[in-house]
Amino acid sequence: MSGPRVLIVDDNAMNVAIAQVVLQADAFEVECAGGAAEALQKVDLFRPELILMDIQMPGMDGLELTQLLKARPATQGIVVVAFTAFAMRGDEAKMRSAGCDGYLSKPIDVKHFAQQVRALIGKPALSNGDATGSAL
Secondary structure, three states: OOOOEEEEEOOOHHHHHHHHHHHHHOOOEEEEEOOHHHHHHHHHHHOOOEEEEOOOOOOOOHHHHHHHHHHOOOOOOOEEEEEEOOOOHHHHHHHHHHOOOEEEEOOOOOOOHHHHHHHHOOOOOOOOOOOOOEOO
16 A cells, blocks of 8 residues: 655755655655656656645746646645745745645654644645644
């Protein structure tokens, strides 16, 4: 039996590696993308239940990619969680208006990260329960 599917979209290899190891150790299926173009290729094939979305990436940033995914019928139901060090009030409004369903802050707490991600999976868009950062 396979675990929940998570796509990590982040251009920082260290952030990706740590998150991937922690999630895989907790029975998640994990795919990674280093940017928007790669994420768009992987999302339709992998069909994640949740996307951990870095906000600051070169080219198309995480908020633009989130807007694109939320506008597509095939991907609009995927829970998108901002995976960011930016967690200030003004940033929360930007994340919500782009379609993010929650956020988890970096650096991650390796002891609780998998549990936090699991709590966000399957929640209705824009009404997720608290999981570290929160549900926006």
